[in-house]
Amino acid sequence: EHLEKVRNRSIRVARSCKDLRDRYDEREDGVYYLTTGNGMLYQTYCDMTTAGGGWTLVASVHENSVYGRCTVGDRWSSQQGSNADLPDGDGNWSNRNTFGTVESATADDFKNPGYYDITAEDMSVWHIPNNFPLEFWNMEAAAVLRYHTENRFLRLYGGNLFQLFKQYPVRYNVGSCGDRGPAIPIVYDHGDKESTRMLYGPNSRREFEPGFITFRAINWESAAMAICSGVKPTVGCNTEHYCIGGGGYFNPEEQCGDFPSFDYDRLGKEQGWSASKEMTEAAVLLFYR
Ligand code: G3P
Ligand code: CA
Ligand code: CA
Known part of the structure; x- marks a missing residue:
């Protein structure tokens, strides 16, 4: 019966999980095949239950070593060292490179063609502990934090993150702190504003407001970050x-990495500027609908 299900899924042609829900009435969370506009077949995870379902997993941001300084595994910043001559780093927020596999999305970085191929309206974000097995991702209690947007903000920014980050490049020295990108209100699926606050360090809590997802933030030293999750x-x-x-x-170069300076006052001590251990040791799964 399981293999029959896999076989049926493999003959569907759909460009997103929303298509699978709308056209084939697929209602189960799990791994499906999708096809890009150019006919590329790939597999990813569909959340078919949250807020009506139809959410396509397009990427995960995983920190393999918070002490690394833009070294191996830092695909969402740079694997080439902190270098002002490479202001875009690896450039993966706004290119068509893909990497990883869906089953290892909580164990390493993941980016599939849906990231640039799907035209979407909203986003959903799941923070899932590192190495958590796919078959349990949808257990709400497993998540550190889960939320989605519902104001269709992606319509204003080209329909996906690939386009949004063309408008707001994740690039060193592209602007100053006041030049951040959009901050979009979120609806919680696991956690709330207070639990979001507590996931980051006490000093950080003084300078953000929870209940949002923010794109392309810039720090005092003109470094660009892609996503402030939950704040x-x-x-x-x-x-x-x-x-x-x-x-x-x-600058300083110790701050360079996928979770840039989550370890400023030592990893997961929940003091000073350090983010919590829970947050630091969880992968960030990005979905579109
Ligand atoms: O990011 C924190 C760093 O810039 C220094 O903070 O607490 O020493 O003023 P602090
Ligand atoms: Ca990484
Ligand atoms: Ca600082």
């Missing part, structure tokens, strides 16, 4: 402690 920077610009992904240069 909007308001009164400060030490965004390296609570925003993820980045361009290719951070």
Whole structure:
């Protein structure tokens, strides 16, 4: 029966999980095949239950070593060292490179063609502990944090992150703290504003407001970050402690990495500027609908 299900899924042609839900009435969370506009077949995870379902997993941001300084595994910032001559770093927020596999999305970085191929309206984000097995991702209690947007903001930014980050490049020295991208209100599926606050360090809590997802934040030293998950920077610009992904240069260079300076006052001590251990040791799964 299981193989029959896999076989049936393999003959569907759909460009997104929303298509699978709308056209084939697929209602189960799990791994499906999708086809790009150019006919590329790939597999990813569909969340078919949250807020009506139809959510396509397009990427995960995983921190393999918070002490790394833009070294191996830092695909969402730079694997080439903190270098002002490489302001975009690896450039993966706004290119068509893909990497990883769906089953290892909580164990390493993942990016599939849906990231640039799907035209979407909203996003959903799941923070799932590192190495958590796919068959349990949808257990709500497993998540550190889960939320989605519902104001269709992606319509204003080209329909996906690939386009949004063309408008707001994740690039060193592209602007100053005041030049951040959009901050979009979120609806919680696991957690709330107070639990979001507590996932980051006590010093960080003084300079953001929870209840948002923010794109392309810039810190005091002109380093760019891609996503502030769950929060909007308001009164400060030490965004390296609570925003993820980045361009290719951070000063000091210790801050360079996929979770840039989540370890400023030592990993997961929940003091000073350090993010919690829970947050630091969880992968960030990005979905479109
Ligand atoms: O990001 C924090 C760093 O810029 C220094 O903070 O607490 O020493 O003023 P602090
Ligand atoms: Ca990584
Ligand atoms: Ca700082």
